[in-house]
Amino acid sequence: MNIGILTIGNELTSGMTQDTNSSFIARELHAQGWGVSAVITVGDDRDAIGGGLDYLLGISDALVVTGGLGPTADDITTAAVASVFGLDLYTDGAVLKQLKERFDRLNIPWTENNAKQAMFPEGAGIIDNPVGIACGFSLERGSKPVAVMPGVPVEAGKMFSDGVIPLFRDKISYREHIAKRTIKTFGRTESRIDQALSHENLEIPGVSIGFYPRFPEIHLVVTSRGEDRNNVEANLRVTCERIEGKLHRYIFGYDDDTMEGVVAAFLTDRELTLSIAESCTGGLITDRLTDVPGSSVFLERGVVTYSNTSKVELLGVPSSIIEKHGAVSEEVAILMAEGVKRLAGTDIGLSTTGIAGPAGGTGGKPVGTVFVALSTGEGTTCRRFLFRWDRRRIKEISSQIALNMLRKFLIGVVD
């Protein structure tokens, strides 16, 4: 089964927005054992949409369409699809009612142009949107299913997985078994992981391994396919074990795990409390940890001590030490971690100080110099790094390293 993907929007053809829906959908289709005939991206234009639909229908067994379902005049996908397929539009009363209820619930005033989002081509099935406003719809065109969803990635992602995949599955008589596992690593480049795995026998029939860099992480997606469910699962298990044997030091999680979620779970399980003193990461470590529901159980406080005064007042770092070694130094990083731990009365203190740039570097401490310190009941450790990224990426990788240091301490890994 080969599926065509049509993504629609002037923001895509102008390059203003990176189309991430098509690669997400392609990955999901791939995981189902289906192929992609082609991806076409066109603007919000009746003829371009029509041409793309016709071309893809000619080379595909099914179509996925995203984008152009919003309330404004430039969103014309529903009307274009109806017109290409020679169908009239109708207003779905149940969807209209649901739309108005959603607006009420979200406290958004209803305006009449939104009624457009309750209009569908005759004979369409509705695809619910559990995370947004606009519903999608599905049609059949000469026994080929066509599913149409909004372009907002979080909505399209959820609707595709929950609504479209089951719909497409129903259309296929032959059902392949598929098992998939994402192995999430941090601390090794893609090419070094590739090299580490090159001596391992990973050529198992029906199993493929994909590399997905997600800065600063590298994810490995292992997909196992075949007719026999037990074989499929055994092959997946064996492959993952072989990968784990080579990469265990760099694996922090699987599937939906996040670095902050893993750290939060360990802290919660062990009933340990944490406080954080950030300088160059600017609150990002605390922001990430507080994305985890229930983080108030272990997180006592975070402080972003951007000024020297705040390092003295909130962390008890002596100003003489700052003057002598500089705010970006091993000495200050250690005193920040120890100070926040002591003053917050927590089990663990975590700190960062560095130069995220673009200005502020010196010969001895160039832009990208970062110190990360971890203070626990067993003492305080500090590591120094030099990154060549831009400001945001320096913040991201520094926050990741800090969380990973904490994770390794919690699982008893020393390195």
Next chain:
Amino acid sequence: MNIGILTIGNELTSGMTQDTNSSFIARELHAQGWGVSAVITVGDDRDAIGGGLDYLLGISDALVVTGGLGPTADDITTAAVASVFGLDLYTDGAVLKQLKERFDRLNIPWTENNAKQAMFPEGAGIIDNPVGIACGFSLERGSKPVAVMPGVPVEAGKMFSDGVIPLFRDKISYREHIAKRTIKTFGRTESRIDQALSHENLEIPGVSIGFYPRFPEIHLVVTSRGEDRNNVEANLRVTCERIEGKLHRYIFGYDDDTMEGVVAAFLTDRELTLSIAESCTGGLITDRLTDVPGSSVFLERGVVTYSNTSKVELLGVPSSIIEKHGAVSEEVAILMAEGVKRLAGTDIGLSTTGIAGPAGGTGGKPVGTVFVALSTGEGTTCRRFLFRWDRRRIKEISSQIALNMLRKFLIGVVD
């Protein structure tokens, strides 16, 4: 002039690699005043490549092709293009010599499969690759130029700008002028903005307006096109002025502006200092402001006071007030903003406290209840909100509201 983009690679149609070339090329074409007819992505497959070429040639004045020029067996783009256009392949001696020299210089052993990268369709012009190995080539198909480049983004980017743009320029006598402005709004939904603009005359020839929701913001992109540069710019200006007339309260910036960047610029200009006390936003406000280079000039400190103790110790909020009104209350929000401002000795204090969920709500204060307070030399104001989003979106919209309150204070808007 409408240009078609064909990107080729199994890594793209499997979703393993995000195709960034097409959006880069689209942006560059757009900047030249040219449009994109469609983007097609296909795998390394002769028929899929042929189909994509044919379709795009039918709807475009020129084609850009990337991917599949490497030395390995799965790279078949050159052969596929030659076959589709009925051309033989030849080995270019000069390119072969240059290739061998490049391998020498990079200390990579030469293997015979690399000779494939010196093969081109008869009549092709060579497009030099100053940053990689594989050269590209150009052909004409019924007076339409077709440029083919490798898929490595850094190589395709350089070759496109240096080699392809000048090539395409030579082919075109008529050059359209294009002017564009992005208007960034916060505080009104897409449909209410649409409605607000519906009574305004925005039907100006050659001008289009696109809506781009970027939670929690809505961006309006105004594009003006035409033959006369002065007209194009005047039409853009008039349209923007009409939009501004209706939406000025909700416009916080233009083009590359960010909310945090705008706030940071105002604070820096007026030499005002800021401290931040965050509870439900968990460090996100501070994280956003510290993404702006130079933020250390105005940002004295941020504190994430997740525990009641930290609100007492770091902000001087009396525990009796927390006990009486609850940590999520107008009283506490106000004392947090005033406390951080006083203790940090800054001109301005900003605070948030709320229930980001999914747990922790009560009847009187359900999940999504958020208080944002701003304390300045003119006093302290606090606003209460109720959001129905998930945890992350509650953090995002709360941080945006806090920054927007600060922005409005800085420009003297009261609401």
